[in-house]
Amino acid sequence: MTTLENGKNVAPTVTTGPITGSRKVYHHTENGLRVPVRRIDLSNGGHFDVYDTSGPYTDPDVTIDVHNGLFRTRSGWLDGREHNTQLGFAKAGVVTREMEFVAARERVSAEFVRAEVAAGRAVIPVNRKHPESEPMIIGKNFLVKVNANMGNSAVWSSVEEEVDKMVWATRWGADTIMDLSTGKRIHETREWILRNSPVPVGTVPIYQALEKVDGDPAKLSWEVYRDTVIEQCEQGVDYMTVHAGVLLRYVPLTANRVTGIVSRGGSIMAAWCLAHHRESFLYTHFEELCEILRAYDVTFSLGDGLRPGSIADANDRAQFAELETLGELTHIARAHDVQVMIEGPGHVPMHKIKENVELEERLCGEAPFYTLGPLTTDIAPAYDHITSAIGAAQIGWYGTAMLCYVTPKEHLGLPDRDDVKAGVIAYKIAAHAADLAKGHPYAQEWDDELSKARFEFRWTDQFNLSLDPDTARAYHDETLPAEPAKTAHFCSMCGPKFCSMRITQDVRKYAEEHGLSTLDAIEAGMQEKSAEFTESGKQVYLPVVQP
Numbered sequence: 001m002t003t004l005e006n007g008k009n010v011a012p013t014v015t016t017g018p019i020t021g022s023r024k025v026y027h028h029t030e031n032g033l034r035v036p037v038r039r040i041d042l043s044n045g046g047h048f049d050v051y052d053t054s055g056p057y058t059d060p061d062v063t064i065d066v067h068n069g070l071f072r073t074r075s076g077w078l079d080g081r082e083h084n085t086q087l088g089f090a091k092a093g094v095v096t097r098e099m100e101f102v103a104a105r106e107r108v109s110a111e112f113v114r115a116e117v118a119a120g121r122a123v124i125p126v127n128r129k130h131p132e133s134e135p136m137i138i139g140k141n142f143l144v145k146v147n148a149n150m151g152n153s154a155v156w157s158s159v160e161e162e163v164d165k166m167v168w169a170t171r172w173g174a175d176t177i178m179d180l181s182t183g184k185r186i187h188e189t190r191e192w193i194l195r196n197s198p199v200p201v202g203t204v205p206i207y208q209a210l211e212k213v214d215g216d217p218a219k220l221s222w223e224v225y226r227d228t229v230i231e232q233c234e235q236g237v238d239y240m241t242v243h244a245g246v247l248l249r250y251v252p253l254t255a256n257r258v259t260g261i262v263s264r265g266g267s268i269m270a271a272w273c274l275a276h277h278r279e280s281f282l283y284t285h286f287e288e289l290c291e292i293l294r295a296y297d298v299t300f301s302l303g304d305g306l307r308p309g310s311i312a313d314a315n316d317r318a319q320f321a322e323l324e325t326l327g328e329l330t331h332i333a334r335a336h337d338v339q340v341m342i343e344g345p346g347h348v349p350m351h352k353i354k355e356n357v358e359l360e361e362r363l364c365g366e367a368p369f370y371t372l373g374p375l376t377t378d379i380a381p382a383y384d385h386i387t388s389a390i391g392a393a394q395i396g397w398y399g400t401a402m403l404c405y406v407t408p409k410e411h412l413g414l415p416d417r418d419d420v421k422a423g424v425i426a427y428k429i430a431a432h433a434a435d436l437a438k439g440h441p442y443a444q445e446w447d448d449e450l451s452k453a454r455f456e457f458r459w460t461d462q463f464n465l466s467l468d469p470d471t472a473r474a475y476h477d478e479t480l481p482a483e484p485a486k487t488a489h490f491c492s493m494c495g496p497k498f499c500s501m502r503i504t505q506d507v508r509k510y511a512e513e514h515g516l517s518t519l520d521a522i523e524a525g526m527q528e529k530s531a532e533f534t535e536s537g538k539q540v541y542l543p544v545v546q547p
C-alpha cells in the first residue's frame, strides 16, 4: 500500500469489533464457501441471523491492518476467468462461485441467481481486481440494497476520514459504497478504500478525469477519460457511473428548469458538448468503453445526468429523454456481456414516483434501478435523509433494486461519519420497509422477532434486534438506566400503571387463571362492568365529585 502523502503516515483508525449484541457466524455452502451472517443471541436462548455487510471488521478473530488491506478472499476464485463476466457466464448457463455466494446470502437457489443475472434483471458487481470484496447482488427479486456515498472534496480532504467512513457505513449496513472524491489525492484515497473495502466500490470516473485537466470541462477528451477508466479498472473499482445519456440535443431541454442540471457528471458533460458543439464522447465511444469494462467485469451504472434537482423539475422531458437513451445503451452493453444498472432521480414528489419505475423497466429491459432517494419535498434541508427515505421506501416497493442514501448534510456540505450513519440507518429502514411490502419471505421474520421481544419486555433483545442497538439502549438508559429496568414491564413513556402491553398481559393472565380464552375473559370482564353499571343506576354520566 502507498504511504500517506502527508509524510506522517498516520494509520487510518477504523471501528472494529462486533455490533453490540451480535457476533459473526459463517455459513458454509455446498462447495465450501464461507458466507458471513450476523447472529443476534437472544435472552430466551434463541438467536436470529441477519444479512451481514460489515466484512472482517466485526470478526474478532481477524487482525485488521489497514496498511496491508483485507485478505484477498476471492483471488483463488478467479483463475482462468479473464475476459468473461458474470453476465457472460450466466448466459452460458454457468453458475459461478460469486453466484453461489450471493445465493447463500439471499437464501435462494444458485440457479435462480444465475437466471436473474442472465436476464439482466440483476447484477453482481465484482471487478476481478477487487478480490477483497464479498459478492452481493442487486436486483428487484432480491433484498433491496443501500449505497453510501463518500469521498473528499476540494474544501475538505482526508484519506483517514474516508477510510473510516467506508468501514463505518458498511458496519451499519451499506451494501456498496461510492468514492466520489473530487479533491486532492483521488487515486490514493481510492486505493486505501478499495484495499480495505468488504463491499463493492463505485466511482464516477469523469470526476477524476476533470481533475486531470485542471477542472476545465472543455479540456476533457475521450483519451483522458479512457485512460482514467482503465486506471480505475486496474485498481479494482466494481461499478462506474457513466453519464452517456446526456446528449447534445437534450441540453436545451433543461433551459427552463427551476434547478437546471444538478448532476455533477451531467453538468460536466453538458459543458463539454456545448463548448465543442459535438456529441458526447461517452456516447460516441460507448462500445469501446464496453470492451474495457468487460475485461475486468466492471458494471455500468448508467448515470442520470439530467435528473431533476427540484420538485418542480420532476419527470420532465429532459429527464425522460435521457432515460430513453440509457435504454438504448443498456442493450448495447448487454450485447458485450457487460452488466448494467440504471441511475434514477433525485427530487420527485410521491405521486410522480411510480411512473419513473415503470418507464425505467420498460425502456431499460428491467436493468436494476439505482435511485438517489428520491427526495419527496424540497423544504427540509438538514433533514433530507428523511425527505428522501420516504421516497426511497416507495420507489423500493415499486421495484428499485438499490437505494443511494442521502445524508442530513445534502445541499449543505460534505457529510461526516455521524451523517454517514444517519443516512445509512434511514436507508436501511426504507429498504427493509420495501422488502416487507414486497412480501420478501424472510423480511417479516425480523420484525416478528423484535415485536415478540418488545411484548415480552425483553428489553435487551429489543435493543439488540434493532438496526442501531447502541442508540436504542442509550435512549432507554436516559430515563431508566438501572439493570432491573431492562426486564421491567413498562418504560418511562407510560409508566407502570398505564403500560398497555403490561395491561394486556394481565388480561391474558386473568383469562388463563380463570380457565377462559382471552375472548371469554373480555366477555366476562364486560359482564362484571355491566353488573356494576346496573347497580349504579344505569347512569351514563356520573356526577362530577367537586373537590
Ligand SMILES: C[C@H]1O[C@@H](n2cnc3c(N)ncnc32)[C@H](O)[C@@H]1O
Pocket (backbone or CB within 6 Å): 149, 150, 151, 152, 153, 180, 181, 182, 372, 406, 407, 410, 414, 415
Ligand atoms: C449524487 C449525490 O452524491 C452525493 N455526493 C457527492 N459527493 C459526495 C461526497 N464527497 N461525499 C458524500 N456524498 C457525496 C450527493 O449527495 C449527491 O446528491
Ligand SMILES: Cc1ncc(COP(=O)(O)O)c(N)n1
Pocket (backbone or CB within 6 Å): 149, 178, 180, 204, 241, 262, 263, 264, 265, 266, 303, 304, 305, 343, 344, 370, 371, 372, 404
Ligand atoms: C444514484 C446516483 N445518482 C447519481 C450519482 C452520481 O452523481 P452525479 O450524477 O451528481 O455525478 C450517484 N453517485 N448515485
Ligand code: SF4
Pocket (backbone or CB within 6 Å): 262, 410, 411, 412
Ligand atoms: S451540493 Fe453544493 S456544491 Fe453540490 S451542486 Fe449543490 S450547491 Fe453546488
Ligand SMILES: [Zn+2]
Pocket (backbone or CB within 6 Å): 262, 309, 347, 411
Ligand atoms: Zn438535491
